Amino acid sequence: MHEMSLCAGMLRIIERQAEQDKFRRVLTVRVELGEYAGVSEESLCFCFPIMAKGTIAEEAKLEFTHTLDQALRIIDLDVV
């Protein structure tokens, strides 16, 4: 269940970015996810909306690019 703390980390990155770039809502979060990151796409997708409730990312969809390394990164966001 460490996906909970990963989602909390994602939200902190997103909120920090929002302060910098002054956006108010996040529509899409694109994530690079490595085969060896030790994280499953399913559980991130399950946890993210729960953790994001009440934040600017509460309606955001997650989109994944899969790689063969240990990557676990937010690439970019669609925002308004």
Add this chain to the structure above:
Amino acid sequence: MCDTCGCAAETHAHHHHKDHDAEKHLVKVEEDILSENNAFAEANRRLLEQHKILALNLVSSPGSGKTTLLARTLSSKRFLSAVIEGDQSTDIDAERLRATGAPAVQINTGRGCHLDAHMVGHAMSDLGIGKGALDGGVLFIENVGNLVCPAAFDLGEAAKVVLLSVTEGEDKPLKYPDMFRAAKLMIVTKSDLLPYVQFDMDRCLGYAKKINPDIEHFVVSSTSGEGEDAWMDWLDRARCMPRNKGFAA
């Protein structure tokens, strides 16, 4: 605000403005999701290196024998040692280890399934690390019993050590590959129980090497004492290795 890292209780800003006129656009982020943890881990690692402390992150499923092996290791008094104990609740394990005379700090993770580098930084400071305590010694970090989640979190340790007891079955390296890939050393524990269980040692080592060709291993029993000398010698060697880029024991 705390003195160790300047953290404050965090709050998520709540923005619920309506944004009818806003245009959808793309914002580049390019940030590692674990970057926060990794920054704390690097800070821990720097401090440990400055004070010539060997830090080992002990991971296993619940009940594999981490605390028992640590109690035996600490009781030998061969090294100046301290322990950071991680469990979801209770300070039973820290109490058990304090009985050996070594300082032990308990972290309770509550619902959390792993230790993170931020918690460990605070526990290090509680142990007086950085202020002279434990210089040149060994810091054992016993992680929450869990073969999955702790694999992803760097705490600033020199190496992860994975324990696997013979009662768990030899297939665990294949079933939980992330952890065995992350570990430098595998300790197969409770070898005194081998006569009572079906556990194919060669197969276990084969699986572990398949996942991680560089993994080292010992077979130990905290009941009979088998393998404990090899473990202590390994610790002695590891203590003397330069640790900036991991170490080759």
